[in-house]
Amino acid sequence: KQQGRNNFQYYMAPEKTEAQLERFAMEAMLRKALEKDELLVYYQPRIHTKSERVVCVEALVRWKHPSLGIVPPAEFIPLAEETGLIVQLGEQVLRKACNQIKRWQNEGLPELSVSVNLSPHQFRQQNLPAVIARILRQAGLRPQYLELEITESAAMQNVNRNILMMRELKEMGVKISIDDFGTGYSSLSYLKKFPIDVLKVDRSFISGIHEDPDHAAIVNAIIVLAKTLKLKVTAEGVETEEQYIFLRQHHCDEAQGYLFGKPMPPDIFEEWVRLNTT
Numbered sequence: 622k623q624q625g626r627n628n629f630q631y632y633m634a635p636e637k638t639e640a641q642l643e644r645f646a647m648e649a650m651l652r653k654a655l656e657k658d659e660l661l662v663y664y665q666p667r668i669h670t671k672s673e674r675v676v677c678v679e680a681l682v683r684w685k686h687p688s689l690g691i692v693p694p695a696e697f698i699p700l701a702e703e704t705g706l707i708v709q710l711g712e713q714v715l716r717k718a719c720n721q722i723k724r725w726q727n728e729g730l731p732e733l734s735v736s737v738n739l740s741p742h743q744f745r746q747q748n749l750p751a752v753i754a755r756i757l758r759q760a761g762l763r764p765q766y767l768e769l770e771i772t773e774s775a776a777m778q779n780v781n782r783n784i785l786m787m788r789e790l791k792e793m794g795v796k797i798s799i800d801d802f803g804t805g806y807s808s809l810s811y812l813k814k815f816p817i818d819v820l821k822v823d824r825s826f827i828s829g830i831h832e833d834p835d836h837a838a839i840v841n842a843i844i845v846l847a848k849t850l851k852l853k854v855t856a857e858g859v860e861t862e863e864q865y866i867f868l869r870q871h872h873c874d875e876a877q878g879y880l881f882g883k884p885m886p887p888d889i890f891e892e893w894v895r896l897n898t899t
């Protein structure tokens with residue numbers, strides 16, 4: 622046993638150094654990617670359930686690494702958040718998304734809004750409203766076409782400061798949604814104080830609609846709650862026809878998920894829109 626423990630320590634130490642090295646290398650690579658503009662933005666449709674039309678798209682970042690290929694956000698957003706690189710990254714995503722939406726509007730594609738994810742770190746930047754105003758102005762995009770997604774758990778940290786930030790953003794005319802709703806232990810009294818427009822029901826509840834009666838009940842309760850608070854409600858991670866039918870029956874306003882389309886690069890998304898709106 623004694624020996625086993627020693628072995629454990631012996632093997633652990635170098636591994637930790639390796640992890641640190643890897644993290645360091647990753648940070649350097651990410652920094653370079655930001656400089657070289659290697660980030661891509663993919664777009665996933667959000668479907669208005671009543672009209673069955675795409676009304677909005679969520680912008681989701683991808684890192685196109687020269688040798689690793691397309692790296693998903695789960696593998697670099699946490700690092701970007703810890704190192705503060707998220708501020709620069711987030712600005713690039715916002716700029717690309719706003720420019721893209723404006724371009725599609727100019728090309729006569731059906732009018733779309735875009736929702737962009739904001740990290741907690743970004744949301745704490747005092748100059749966030751000024752940054753967003755500048756990006757909108759430079760893109761020539763009207764603010765009502767931009768929605769900002771902040772996760773429920775981030776929104777619930779330092780609520781009073783967040784309310785002030787949300788108010789400032791709302792005054793500019795942009796929309797605000799609470800992402801991953803249902804996972805972050807919201808206080809309902811705070812939820813009422815947030816000047817928000819949309820609740821996005823977390824995927825974990827949607828996937829359980831037909832397996833777990835509790836999940837179906839929770840999804841229904843969130844839809845009712847949203848209606849009571851006069852908020853729009855979007856379901857994320859809709860993968861099956863059955864889930865979609867449930868959501869329509871319960872008057873969920875919007876649905877997003879692989880059933881309709883995965884996040885797509887701009888050219889593929891454009892084709893998708895043309896195919897799905899005629």
Ligand code: C2E
Binds near residue numbers: 801824
């Ligand atoms: P999220 O904001 O909750 O985004 C939804 C995620 O669910 C996306 O993963 C999307 O591809 C995935 N998804 C959509 N529909 C389905 C479905 O039907 N089934 C399943 N299994 N998954 C589905 P993705 O693109 O890998 O992004 C993961 C997370 O990374 C996002 O979760 C978001 O928190 C973060 N993220 C992505 N882009 C950005 C960004 O530009 N800035 C920041 N701060 N975070 C971002």
Ligand code: CA
Binds near residue numbers: 679738770800
């Ligand atoms: Ca999101």
Ligand code: CA
Binds near residue numbers: 801821823824857
């Ligand atoms: Ca989400």
Ligand code: CA
Binds near residue numbers: 801
């Ligand atoms: Ca999520």
